[in-house]
Amino acid sequence: MAARSKAAYRVSVPSMDAAIDEEVPTPSRRSLLRALSHRNYRLFFIGNGLSLVGTWMTNIAMAWLIYRISGGEGSAVASVWLGYVAFASQAPTFLLSSLCGVFVDRHNRRTILVWTQIFSMLQSGALAVIAFAGFESHFAIMCLALVQGLINAMDIPARQSFVVEMIEDRADVSNAIAMNSMMFNLARLVGPAMGGLIIAASSEGVCFAIDAVSYAAVIFSLLLMRIKPHVLPQKHPPVLESLREGFRYVFGFAPTRWLILYLSVASFVGASLPTLLPLIADRLSHGNGARMLGVMSSCIGLGALFGAVYLASRQTVVGLGRIIWQCGLAYAVSLALFGLAPSLILAMALLMVVGASFMVLFAGSNTMLQSMVDDHMRGRLMSFFSMAVMGTAPFGAVAAGWAAAHFSTRTTLMFAAAAIAAMAVLFMRQLPDLRKLIRPVYVNKGIIPEVADGISATAVAKGEGGTVA
Numbered sequence: 001m002a003a004r005s006k007a008a009y010r011v012s013v014p015s016m017d018a019a020i021d022e023e024v025p026t027p028s029r030r031s032l033l034r035a036l037s038h039r040n041y042r043l044f045f046i047g048n049g050l051s052l053v054g055t056w057m058t059n060i061a062m063a064w065l066i067y068r069i070s071g072g073e074g075s076a077v078a079s080v081w082l083g084y085v086a087f088a089s090q091a092p093t094f095l096l097s098s099l100c101g102v103f104v105d106r107h108n109r110r111t112i113l114v115w116t117q118i119f120s121m122l123q124s125g126a127l128a129v130i131a132f133a134g135f136e137s138h139f140a141i142m143c144l145a146l147v148q149g150l151i152n153a154m155d156i157p158a159r160q161s162f163v164v165e166m167i168e169d170r171a172d173v174s175n176a177i178a179m180n181s182m183m184f185n186l187a188r189l190v191g192p193a194m195g196g197l198i199i200a201a202s203s204e205g206v207c208f209a210i211d212a213v214s215y216a217a218v219i220f221s222l223l224l225m226r227i228k229p230h231v232l233p234q235k236h237p238p239v240l241e242s243l244r245e246g247f248r249y250v251f252g253f254a255p256t257r258w259l260i261l262y263l264s265v266a267s268f269v270g271a272s273l274p275t276l277l278p279l280i281a282d283r284l285s286h287g288n289g290a291r292m293l294g295v296m297s298s299c300i301g302l303g304a305l306f307g308a309v310y311l312a313s314r315q316t317v318v319g320l321g322r323i324i325w326q327c328g329l330a331y332a333v334s335l336a337l338f339g340l341a342p343s344l345i346l347a348m349a350l351l352m353v354v355g356a357s358f359m360v361l362f363a364g365s366n367t368m369l370q371s372m373v374d375d376h377m378r379g380r381l382m383s384f385f386s387m388a389v390m391g392t393a394p395f396g397a398v399a400a401g402w403a404a405a406h407f408s409t410r411t412t413l414m415f416a417a418a419a420i421a422a423m424a425v426l427f428m429r430q431l432p433d434l435r436k437l438i439r440p441v442y443v444n445k446g447i448i449p450e451v452a453d454g455i456s457a458t459a460v461a462k463g464e465g466g467t468v469a
Contacts, residue, residue: 032312035176040166040225047221049183051117054207054214056191056301057198058124060294061207062141064199067278069136081138082275083401087394089145089152094391096153101383102242103154105376109162114222116155121215123147124208131205149394156390160366160382164375165227174317174367181308181363185355188301196294246380255434255469256372256381258427259365263388265423266328266361269416271396273300273335273354276409284344292344299348303355310356311363317371318442320364321431321469327364328424330357332417339413362389368469372441435469 036042066085070078104112123144130140167176195207237245251257278293285292307327314320334353341347366385373381403412 032309033179035167035172035179038167038169038172038176040227041163041176041179043221043224044166044218045179045183047218049187050217051214052184052187053191053194054124054211056187056297057195057207058127058211060192060195060297061199061204062127062145063274063278064293065131065136065204066138066141067282069138078279080401080405082278083398084138085142085145086271086275086397086401088142089149090390090394090397092146092149092153093156094387094394096150097157097383097386097391098243098246098380099239099383100154101157101246101380101386102239104158104161104379104383105242109158109165109379110222110225110227112154112158113162114219116151116158117215117219117222119151120148120155121212121219123151124212124215128205128208128212131203131208152390153386156386157379157383160370160385161378163370164378166225173370174314175312177367177370178308178312178314178363181359182305182312185301185304185308185359189298189305190301192294192297192301194294196291196297199294200291242380246377246384249377250381250384253372253437254430255438256369258430258434259369260384260388262324262328262423262427263362263365263385264392266331266358266420267389268392268396268399269419270331270335270358271393272400272403272412272416273338275397275400276404276412279404279409280347284341284347296348296351299351300355303352303357304359305355306352307356307359308363311360311367317367319469320368321434321438324361324364324368325424325428325431327357327360328427329421331361332421332424335420336414336417339410339417371445372438431469438469 031037036045062085063082066081067078070081126147127141127144130136130144163176163180164173167173198206198210249256250260277296281293281296331354334350334357338347338350338354341350369381369385370378400412400416403415
């Protein structure tokens with residue numbers, strides 16, 4: 001990363017005072033769905049989209065199963081166990097993701113993904129078996145949540161890194177990242193609502209079984225792809241040296257360091273919402289919690305879908321830094337108001353704002369990181385992204401469960417909102433300095449529109465372009 005931050009890019013750096021908040025779209029293809037023009041990505045979008053519906057059904061079913069066997073409404077045990085299970089499912093990402101990132105950079109990413117989907121299918125099948133057989137114990141569920149966490153520690157950096165291999169035109173990578181978010185949130189919109197209805201009509205086991213079958217879709221989509229051979233290095237440095245190299249690469253460059261820190265804080269305290277949502281849904285719906293949990297989760301998904309559509313409609317990564325800190329503040333305010341919401345309708349409306357703002361924050365940060373990374377370091381950078389987004393969440397979930405048991409759900413959400421707002425303000429204050437470091441990278445990669453379109457470096461040097469972040 002140190003080499004990236006040097007000013008030897010043969011292009012003059014423009015003044016930061018010139019049009020720092022303007023965005024100049026590139027005249028490239030402007031279709032909202034342009035990433036789907038790539039056959040491999042189209043297969044992935046369909047197959048993984050179907051699988052994600054099942055995944056969201058399982059998430060809702062597991063949360064409700066833990067809540068039900070813990071005693072339901074009024075039970076302090078429920079919030080604590082919800083935190084424990086969330087910790088078990090996500091802690092491996094924090095502990096192992098950096099090692100998995102090294103592995104991803106050294107091996108075929110599609111092969112890795114095929115195996116992670118097979119193991120995930122078996123894990124969901126095991127959940128279905130224990131649910132149908134009546135072995136509904138906290139310990140059994142937590143063990144299977146831990147298994148999924150181990151799988152995700154490898155799957156997430158491989159999945160994030162594999163996006164570039166599915167897209168032949170690098171100009172469409174940012175759109176593909178936004179499309180991934182659209183896919184994720186379309187599933188989040190449908191899956192929880194279906195899960196809530198199925199649980200109310202039948203049982204959690206049916207959701208687990210549907211999820212297990214749904215993994216076949218993404219496995220087949222991966223196998224049908226025609227991927228260009230990925231050149232892998234024949235010789236590797238020792239694993240610990242690769243880890244140190246990745247750490248220096250990510251944290252030795254201020255823009256990536258601040259993005260990872262921002263996401264870590266937002267994810268840690270933001271974990272309070274999904275952890276405590278079953279309790280809030282049951283309280284606001286006066287006993288119709290299973291169905292309302294699905295509806296409220298779908299409200300988050302609907303808002304996040306709007307956020308993802310907005311990101312997909314953008315033609316360039318230029319200007320995302322400003323949007324990221326603004327969405328952090330919107331995330332904090334809407335989360336705080338949700339904690340105070342006296343009615344179900346108001347709570348659902350606020351959840352849509354929460355979903356839209358956190359989606360733009362997290363997916364926009366992912367886009368910025370992917371736009372700056374060198375290909376041979378992509379797996380390791382994405383492993384740190386995974387640690388920031390997924391790895392810190394289990395610790396936040398346990399803290400949220402403990403805080404809700406000792407104080408209240410509202411107090412817990414108020415603290416989370418305050419922490420996110422503080423981090424957004426800190427990032428905003430750093431942004432002018434970060435822009436100066438990001439611009440040479442964008443110039444070198446041809447991301448800045450004026451340079452990509454062949455306008456002279458002299459014009460760029462005069463500050464006639466927009467802000468880079």
